[in-house]
Amino acid sequence: MDFSDGLVLVGGVEVGTARMTWWDEADGTRLYLLLGSVDAAHQGLGYGRQILAWLEERAREHAAGDSVGTPMFGVNPESERDLALARAAGYRVAFTRVRMIAKLTEPREVRLPEGFEVRPASAGDHRAVFEANAEVFASNSLGYVQDSFEEFEQEIADDYPDHRLWTLAWVGDKLAGWVVSGQDDTPWVGVRPAYRRRGLASALLRANHAQLWAHGVQTASLWTLAENPTGSVALYESLGYRVVERQPRYRRRF
Known part of the structure; x- marks a missing residue:
């Protein structure tokens, strides 16, 4: 078996692909994501196990020359065959990303808990968010990658530039809670620990839904983690969201 430019060759015949990427997560994990596939005509011949073993060895070689983070293997099975291979190799679910959507309806008046104020958002709020x-x-989200501020601003410019769809709650000059939305997605919903258990998150989401509705958005969509210790899935379900997609992420220690 030969590996060249992402292709897997056996006797000069392409049988699949192999690729690896990696990144550092906020909890100190160096995640090596192993991406391999076997062409349908060559499945059932053991090539999948060989590709995975080869990718794991490449990850070990890379990690040996770099002391940053705690190294882990990661795979994202896309079929029952892939899943069986991953489980046989010792991979287990580390966390599950879930996509949730809510059909919006004409909103009622929303009141925030006492002491909080929603102000119009602007580019001047980017650093605070x-x-x-x-x-x-960074402290409680599995798989969270901390981007630089420059990367954050670029993502906003590309995908979430309409500040009319942002809902920010303040206590004086302190950002207490935030919902950042675009026309098609809500990437960030958060409340600082000191301001939790006051109903702020649900009130902010209702206010954000009203803003989305006012600008022609009829379906709110977001991703969260099924294992989130803050109970985000239950919160979103209480506001009319439902799970429409699950993406288990499988990992294994070196």
Whole structure:
């Protein structure tokens, strides 16, 4: 078996692909995502196990020369065959991303808990949202990658530039809670720990839904983690969201 430019060759015949990428997560994990496939005509011949073993060895070689983070293997099975291979190799679910959607209806008046104020968002709030995200998600979100502020601003410019769809709650000059939305997606919902258990998150989401509705958006969509210790799935379900997609992420220690 030969590997060249992402292709897997046996006797000069292409039988599949093999690719690896990696990144550092906020909890100190260096995740090596192993991406391999076997062409349908060559399945059932053991090539999948060989590709996975080869990718794992490449990850070990890379990690040996770099002391950053705690290395782990990761795979994202896309079929029952892939899943069986991953489980046989010792991979288990580390966490599950879930996509949730809510059909919006004409909103009623929304009141925030006492002491909080919603103000119109602007580019001047980017740094506050970035720092609040880092504070909240880096400490308790599996798989969370802390981007730089420059990367954060670029993502906003590309995907979430309409500040009319953002809902930010303040206590004085302190950002307490935030919902950042675009026309098709809500990437960030958060409340700082000091302001939780006051109904702020649900009130902010209702207010955000009203803003989305006012600008022609009829379906709200977001991703969260099934294992989120804050109970985000239950919160979103209480506001009319339902799970429409699950993406288990499988990992194994070196």
